[in-house]
Amino acid sequence: MTFKNENPRDDLFKDLEAFGETLETSSGAQIRSKVVHVKKKQDDPITKGRVRKSRTLLVGSALAMFAVVIAGLTLVKNDEAPSDDIAHESVELIGEASTVYAIDGSVIEGYVVDDSEDEETRVRSENAEPFVRLVEQKIVDDGLLNLKGSSLAEVLQSGGLKIYTGYNPDFQAAALTSIKNSSVPPGDNSVDLVTVDTETGAINALVSRQIPATQDASVTENSVMEHKRKAGDAFGPVIYASALESGVTSQDSIAAGGPCAFKTASGDVNKLVGSSYGPPERAGSIGEELFSNKCFAARLGLFVGKDTVSKTAELLGLDVETVDTVLPIGEELIAPVDLTGAYASFANGGKKVTPWMIDRIEDPYGEVLYEREKEMMQILNSQTAYEVTKKLYDNVAQTNGMGTGRRAGMENHQVAGQTATDAQPTSVSFAGYTKQKATTVIVSNDEGVRIEIEGVNPFGGTIAAPLWADYMEKIHKNIDPIDFIEPKPVEDEGKLLEIPNGVEVEYPSTSE
Amino acid sequence: MYVTFETFIENNGAQLRAGLVAAFGPNIGVEAAADAMAYGWENWDRLKKMKNPTGYLYRVGQTSVRRQTKPQGYLPAKPVNDGPSFEPQLAPSLEGLTESQRVAVVLVHALGWPLGEAAVVLDISVSSLRAHIQRGLEKLRVALKVDAHDI
Incomplete structure (x- = not known):
């Protein structure tokens, strides 16, 4: 007969306890709870075997720590409201928990993850938790409420507020499932995803740093909104829109082709991949070129001018962080949610789409404490928006027999979109849209090393695009297809665009 | 108060x-x-x-x-002052968890805090804390290749 150990402590827990001791020693004060293992508590599988004996030691060490804090700082009592209490309206605590609503009017359960409910409710609430945390953060960061000296948690738990959001539980679940089932291996890789409604700007789904093969996304990190990255080729549509708004037409051609090199602001020579299409002395019409042809994008940007491109980017809501380059070619740092909003503007005929999480906040009596700006300005000519869309559509549909986004194609919906792949690559992405929904998917290696997937060459088109399509098919299941329609066809024979002299330098030989 | x-x-x-x-x-x-x-x-x-x-x-x-x-290696990877030894990959594996999972696992299982008190410090519900711990432990077991015996 074999006797079962009544209190089997596996190595992980022993290691964690030893680690806790080290952590305490390293931090220089008592931070562990005084615990003793006696017997398992059957009603609590996590804390079984642990009973707290005493916390007497904590008091002295905490006082010592406070003394250190006071000694190291010159502090002034501050009776002014702290910075996160900037406000529109006041909030009265009335002792009733607040409610967060999804865009379909359903209550988001994620405010408190409740595992006592049925499985479906528990999963939905777990899925929503990261989004709700970001809603909380947004309220504080943007000062949407006057907290009147209370913490946000207090106000939400006792304020009886109604917070209406753009969250779509089905979209969020689809995102988590598509990422979980994607070809991206876990390890150091993570996925960011954001979906914006092209009509309203509502952020319907948002996933920050989900580990593939799990449904585990970060609750506290908001990389979709806060982590700016190089947009790469996905910035091409902004350059193209700038050119079209400046009087260039899709029939025009650039009077240069082939590989190219430019000096950066710091004087280094930046070599770019040249055009693979068209004769070397002259590329084809700009309407036929791909944004993944970096020399095309660079030369077009050079023709239009960096300032003009920057202004267009600003109009599109891109909070661009400039970098050391004389060219507008995708070195700029942009947050994924802003890029998605800009693409949504292309889908929406050139109206500015500003992504939002919170539509409005009401107090318990129905008075509106906060409401988002709903006006959508026409920032681009509708023809410009269409031309950009057509080019991105061609990139997916391979109308010209080429395109990097073909794996993002959907069965019944027209898709416009652009891939981006950084140098190693450590990050690949696909940003695209149907007429109704814009989504960006970014797959990154968090350790900054090359993404490796067995049997796949790592590119935006091979990794991010299929994931994007899988997710978009799911969320469009109940959405009727609407095609991209040209507002007013333009007849134009095209002209030759001469780029300014003295910026492009001789392409270095391979021995250099 | x-x-x-x-x-x-x-x-x-x-x-x-x-x-x-x-x-x-x-x-x-x-x-x-x-x-x-x-x-x-x-x-x-x-x-x-x-x-x-x-x-x-x-x-x-x-x-x-x-x-x-955060710099890499912000958690201590080896014992100090002759403390009890632990798996060298534990600290890097903990750093691989999300912040919520890491703090939940370390507070409850390394520092021994009762669930209720840990939840108060983190300003989250006990059920949320449990979810973070469960996910964190699962990921640690995968990363460290150890089997579960008592969870």
Whole structure:
């Protein structure tokens, strides 16, 4: 007969306890709870075997720590409201928990993850938790409420507020499932995803740093909104829109082709991949070129001018962080949610789409404490928006027999979109849209090393695009297809665009 | 309700520090705790009316490090001062968890805090804490290739 150990402590827990001791020693004060293992508590599988004996030691060490804090700082009592209490309206605590609503009017359960409910409710609430945390953060960061000296948690738990959001539980679940089932291996890789409604700007789904093969996304990190990255080729549509708004037409051609090199602001020579299409002395019409042809994008940007491109980017809501380059070619740092909003503007005929999480906040009596700006300005000519869309559509549909986004194609919906792949690559992405929904998917290696997937060459088109399509098919299941329609066809024979002299330098030989 | 900040710190300072050290390691965590306590001292008139000033200050500390780039190896990877030894890959594996999972696992299983107290410090529900612990332990087991015996 074999006797079962009544209190089997596996190595992980022993290691964690030893680690806790080290952590305490390293931090220089008592931070562990005084615990003793006696017997398992059957009603609590996590804390079984642990009973707290005493916390007497904590008091002295905490006082010592406070003394250190006071000694190291010159502090002034501050009776002014702290910075996160900037406000529109006041909030009265009335002792009733607040409610967060999804865009379909359903209550988001994620405010408190409740595992006592049925499985479906528990999963939905777990899925929503990261989004709700970001809603909380947004309220504080943007000062949407006057907290009147209370913490946000207090106000939400006792304020009886109604917070209406753009969250779509089905979209969020689809995102988590598509990422979980994607070809991206876990390890150091993570996925960011954001979906914006092209009509309203509502952020319907948002996933920050989900580990593939799990449904585990970060609750506290908001990389979709806060982590700016190089947009790469996905910035091409902004350059193209700038050119079209400046009087260039899709029939025009650039009077240069082939590989190219430019000096950066710091004087280094930046070599770019040249055009693979068209004769070397002259590329084809700009309407036929791909944004993944970096020399095309660079030369077009050079023709239009960096300032003009920057202004267009600003109009599109891109909070661009400039970098050391004389060219507008995708070195700029942009947050994924802003890029998605800009693409949504292309889908929406050139109206500015500003992504939002919170539509409005009401107090318990129905008075509106906060409401988002709903006006959508026409920032681009509708023809410009269409031309950009057509080019991105061609990139997916391979109308010209080429395109990097073909794996993002959907069965019944027209898709416009652009891939981006950084140098190693450590990050690949696909940003695209149907007429109704814009989504960006970014797959990154968090350790900054090359993404490796067995049997796949790592590119935006091979990794991010299929994931994007899988997710978009799911969320469009109940959405009727609407095609991209040209507002007013333009007849134009095209002209030759001469780029300014003295910026492009001789392409270095391979021995250099 | 605490009358003085000193009383509050006597009773809750260690938990606050434990939470931030569990999340960000001894160096960054201690600094964040100092920032949070300094903020608490400055704003005590307001904080003392709150139901959970510890949780509020935890978030203050969390915010103070949120935008910082955490260096690799911010958790101690080996014992100090002849302490008990542990798996060398444990610290890197913990750093691979999300912040919520890491702080939950370390507070409850490394530092021995009861669930209820850990949840108060982190200003989340016990059920949320449980979910983070469960996910964190699962990921640790995969990373360290150890089997579960008693969870």
